[in-house]
Amino acid sequence: MEPADELLNDEVALELSEDPMRLNMGPSHPAMHGTIRMVVDLDGETLVNLDVQPGYLHRGFEKSCERGTWAQVFPYVDRLNYVSPMLNNVGWALAVEKLLEIEVPERCQYYRVILGELSRISDHFTCNGASAMELGAFTPFLWLLKVRDWVWDILERETGARMTHSFGRIGGMAAPPTVNFKDDVLRLIPELHKVVKETEIMLLRNRIFLDRMQGVGVLTKEQALSYGVTGPVARSTGIPYDVRKDHPYLVYDRFDFDVPVGEDGDNWDRFMVRLEEIRQAIRIIEQAIEQMPDDGPINVDDPRIVYPEKDDVYTTIEATIAHFKLVMEGLRTPKGEVYSFTEGANGELGFHIVSDGSGTPYRVRVRPPCWYNLAAAREMLLGGMIADIIPTFGSVNMIGGECDR
């Protein structure tokens, strides 16, 4: 025999180790959505142990907030869940407004609802589209993202930016709605319905998709509750918790909409809950557009909170001083602390802020929904196959920006 063949035969004779194989996934693995590392112990292809390690996108967001003024936090919150930044903008604005004990004018509340729900739709499009794509179905991803771009066209026309808008303001919004705002949104709604329907046609009777989604990555109701999971992930297990319904803010109590819930808490339920939430968001938008006044102020009428008009700043001392104070020292909040929470695209987005009475936050603590959802991901994955990490982790919709802050 040739020497090489001998070697080959020896290797065949080697015993396979009985210990689990340890494997690192991420943080730069394409299915780890950028910034998560999973240390998995494999018995064959089954996950026997799993360590989910966040922290690779930590930018010190909360600490950074303590350096600028209250208003300067908006660009940071844009970069929490960067797929639906408007919801974060509104969440932050509401938190500081709660501290200030002010309420924005009605028109602004509707405006915030509509922009926020558009953001939620774009977030769910992204998550569901990416879930399908990661299982090999590229078409739904492209179709959903095509329509998401149309949603972003509207957001761009309103705010000037497609993603990181920084459009929220304490006591209002940066600008009033554009003249065509309502028409633009109404014209888009049929397209939204159409693409949701198309997604359903393409995926819901696809055997491969069904096999990868149904019964995979199951999270029980009890587990969801014990981990503090909220949002679509919690609702997929049958917990009907939605901040918009249970603790209405803005004008959400004026709308007729349903909170879709799942039964099994698997990938399939999470996918379906998101699809249905898109439809419910459209319902909310339709009602909000009907109820939203066409005229009226967007911002509260107090130059100590909202920047005065530039014309006034250049010509009158009162506005100059107000502008100076707001820029140099920041708007002054009363001493105290508040917890304010809204329904972000992934669940309860909370801001716990502490003020020492100055123009700068003393402490900002974000309750990012992803953080708790990610913690529960281990329960969903353990005992499953390594290949199931991809759809399951995809349907948790971990967004690094908000998870690690």
Next chain:
Amino acid sequence: MPTFILDGKEIAFEAGETVMEAAWREGIEIPHYCWHPGLSVAANCRMCLVHVESGRQMAMPQLAFDEATGEYVPATKPKLQPACQLGAAEDMVVSSTNEQVQTAQASVQEFLLLNHPVDCPICDQAGECKLQDYYYEHQGTLKRKLTEPVHKPKGVRFGPTIVYDAERCIMCTRCIRVCDEVAKDHVLDMRERGNRSEIILAPGRELDHRYTLMTEHVCPVGALTSQDFRFKARVWFLKSAPSICTGCATGCNSHADYDPRNGKIYRLRPRDNADVNKFWMCDDGMMTYMRHDTDRLLMSTAGRGEDRMPVGEDEALGLAAEQLKNVEGATLAVVLSAQHSTEDNLALAKLAGALDADRLYLAALGGWEGDEILRSDDNNPNRAGATQAAGGAALKSVADLVADVQSGAVQGVLALGWATAEKLEELTPVADLEHVVSLASHVGALPAVAAVAIPVADTFEIDGSFVNAKGMTQAFRPVLPAPGGVEPAWKTISDLAGKLGKDLGFTDLQGLRQGLVDEAEAAQ
């Protein structure tokens, strides 16, 4: 002590005190422009109006707008009183925050801004302006007046130090009162009435007494600005550190405002101290900050005249030690400095002791006039401390040193500090000596005549203490770090002792100060 109630809080007062004074002592600020704790009461700004809720109420008739009918109807409002002029009385109940008071504060503020120019972006006061602060705290409305504001003179030169802007002025008269009551010079007054009034100089006069910068200091707005500080820095970039003025033996407490980005001190402000300077400082004292970065000695030198060369820190210490080794203790003159901290002088006195040199002299500045207000006759901050460090006996002067050099009794000199009243020519005999070592923070006659000159840190850069003319010891902390390679004088002296193989009995400031305490105890 009797008490009264202000906004629900019990406040103690002494007989004769006003509501404003008693609240101020408690750390509560009732908004005000014209009142100043160090000046008489004018009660003309009306910002401190408060409502005395106890006792018989005085009602003032007014017309109130009835929103239901859209018409003005007769109504009454309470008579408010200025807190700065209102004597506190037992069990009086005062509100400085109720609705009527808030309305009054907002209205006063709106009136003050009625003709105010849009100057914040070019005004030195922006960032520390009462108009800005009170606008935000008490007004918060936009302009309602549509007509052109009243225009008045801008950029009026009041004297060599002060520029006046009548448009920014709110006529609180603090500057007039500070001239009258602190400087005792009635050089400012007010003319005209209402929105045409302005501050004017006495005919034929300039604002040129010794406390002119106090007018700018008390100005609550940007009407009076200092020629020196004008347009130099924006106050929100400045940081502040407590310091002691080195101008004279009074030792006025000051805030040194510096820009941390470039390590430059931009101005001094008086720091309140009832026992030393109350609320004030003199112009010359205010300008002592300029010494910090003017004519600094930054590099050690060896040699004289054309042979003077820069040398490294360690080499300079070696050369200085060489110089001192060649002089017998009995003929070595050690010159203490009345401009340096007690600690620096003590370290030098200890070195003199270790070298058996008992010829101690004191270098001090001269050519200064004191007054009855703040300025001491001695323009050295620490003559008492230096004397104390040397054992308490009166020290000979630099003039005596020159005489002793000429008589041949002194063969070598070790001098601390740059400051001496003598001019360079007068020190020629010292310049002719072979062995002269100078430790100085600035260039001056003493380092100029030295064979070896070593830079040391100045007052703004060290931990130390001064003993003022009243015998009060005042400690101060570094405002800025010393330039690279430059150490406090006590440290340099300790290093020099090391080169000479002498132990001075201390290694850090703590140990040095303990020596000071021990000596004080021994003296008692």
